[in-house]
Amino acid sequence: MRSAASGGADLTTIKALKALPYSTQWIEESDIEAAVAALRSEWLTSGPALERFERMLADYCGAKEAVAVSSGTAALHLTCLALDLGPKKRLLTSTLTFVASANCALYCGAAASFADVDPSTGNMTAETLSRALAPDGADIVVPVHFGGRPADVERLASVAGGAFIVEDACHAMGAEYLSNGNWHRIGSCRHSVAAVFSFHPVKPMTTGEGGAILTNDSVLARRLKALRSHGIVRDPAGQHEFGGWYYEMRELGYNYRMTDIQAALGVAQLSRLNEGTKRRRDLAAMYVDLLGDCETISLPPEELHVRSAWHLFPVRVQHACVDRRHVYDALRERGIQAQVHYVPVHLHPYYRERFGFSPGQFPTAEEFYREEISLPLFATMTADDVRRVVDALREILVET
Numbered sequence: 309m310r311s312a313a314s315g316g317a318d319l320t321t322i323k324a325l326k327a328l329p330y331s332t333q334w335i336e337e338s339d340i341e342a343a344v345a346a347l348r349s350e351w352l353t354s355g356p357a358l359e360r361f362e363r364m365l366a367d368y369c370g371a372k373e374a375v376a377v378s379s380g381t382a383a384l385h386l387t388c389l390a391l392d393l394g395p396k397k398r399l400l401t402s403t404l405t406f407v408a409s410a411n412c413a414l415y416c417g418a419a420a421s422f423a424d425v426d427p428s429t430g431n432m433t434a435e436t437l438s439r440a441l442a443p444d445g446a447d448i449v450v451p452v453h454f455g456g457r458p459a460d461v462e463r464l465a466s467v468a469g470g471a472f473i474v475e476d477a478c479h480a481m482g483a484e485y486l487s488n489g490n491w492h493r494i495g496s497c498r499h500s501v502a503a504v505f506s507f508h509p510v511k512p513m514t515t516g517e518g519g520a521i522l523t524n525d526s527v528l529a530r531r532l533k534a535l536r537s538h539g540i541v542r543d544p545a546g547q548h549e550f551g552g553w554y555y556e557m558r559e560l561g562y563n564y565r566m567t568d569i570q571a572a573l574g575v576a577q578l579s580r581l582n583e584g585t586k587r588r589r590d591l592a593a594m595y596v597d598l599l600g601d602c603e604t605i606s607l608p609p610e611e612l613h614v615r616s617a618w619h620l621f622p623v624r625v626q627h628a629c630v631d632r633r634h635v636y637d638a639l640r641e642r643g644i645q646a647q648v649h650y651v652p653v654h655l656h657p658y659y660r661e662r663f664g665f666s667p668g669q670f671p672t673a674e675e676f677y678r679e680e681i682s683l684p685l686f687a688t689m690t691a692d693d694v695r696r697v698v699d700a701l702r703e704i705l706v707e708t
């Protein structure tokens with residue numbers, strides 16, 4: 309699989325042929341040392357590193373509480389449980405998302421329903437949400453910060469009709485938005501009950517697998533902490549009565565705990581998060597600069613009131629001019645592994661067959677899906693890598 313431009317097998321060519329994924333982790337020696345230190349310590353699972361990680365996450369985002377768990381999916385599931393989502397209730401999310409944003413409703417025996425998105429940002433808007441809420445309403449609304457770009461949660465909350473807002477912020481650790489002249493971080497939960505993050509390796513920071521719920525509601529946080537460990541509570545009154553060993557199960561929970569090894573890695577990663585975010589912002593700006601005059605693709609819009617975490621660099625190839633499949637395949641032949649985000653959730657066979665969703669229900673998201681392709685973007689990428697992607701893309705677009 310050699311690109312047309314590649315010559316002999318010299319070092320530059322070999323380097324040039326190294327596959328570029330759409331995203332990947334950034335691991336430094338300090339991460340490795342942190343994980344090793346945890347392995348050498350007394351605690352392997354939830355211990356002092358977990359507490360430290362949770363404190364750091366809450367402080368970083370500007371929220372009162374953080375509850376770290378085993379994945380972003382677990383974080384969504386537990387949040388729905390803790391907000392009493394269940395049979396006869398309904399969760400509404402953007403259809404342009406990873407399936408986990410909706411599956412959490414099904415885990416609880418509730419219904420999942422969807423909203424369409426804005427064609428340029430890929431985010432749910434007040435208008436698409438209002439339309440989706442009629443006539444049945446919803447108990448929980450889950451806006452997704454698509455690609456790391458903040459959705460307007462304040463406006464969404466104003467039309468949500470009393471539903472709980474839970475932000476799916478799995479792309480958005482490090483993202484910020486402007487409100488009344490001040491910048492706030494996603495995760496501060498100023499207009500939501502909770503925000504959920506993922507620390508999967510492709511996301512802005514990683515703990516291997518992992519996730520967290522940020523919230524300003526201490527009662528909710530306490531319930532989440534019980535639910536992540538079987539619904540078990542160790543309460544001083546009970547221990548006083550029966551003995552220090554005493555614990556009791558108060559509701560049906562799960563084992564969704566994060567280990568101390570993961571949390572130690574999380575502390576090391578979070579202390580470098582701003583640097584990684586800055587690198588991705590610089591690389592994204594470079595893409596915008598180099599692709600700005602390209603007429604067959606639409607770039608992510610510039611919005612002055614948000615700063616994306618740039619988990620993804622999503623572009624749209626205009627299908628009237630060029631087929632996305634062709635662009636994807638031709639990039640892959642050149643060692644560039646772009647990705648498509650996302651097959652709209654309502655179009656997956658499971659959702660169609662079980663719940664009767666069908667094509668045409670959310671036309672803007674479907675059109676977005678037809679044209680979207682996420683170009684490689686991650687903290688360890690170089691300016692040369694960006695130029696390589698841009699050159700390849702231009703070559704492919706000229707040929708077609």
Ligand SMILES: *Cc1c(COP(=O)(O)O)cnc(C)c1O
Binds near residue numbers: 382408479518519
């Ligand atoms: C990654 C992701 C999740 C799930 O996170 P995991 O940690 O992989 O379980 C949920 N929602 C969105 C939008 C995601 O990108």
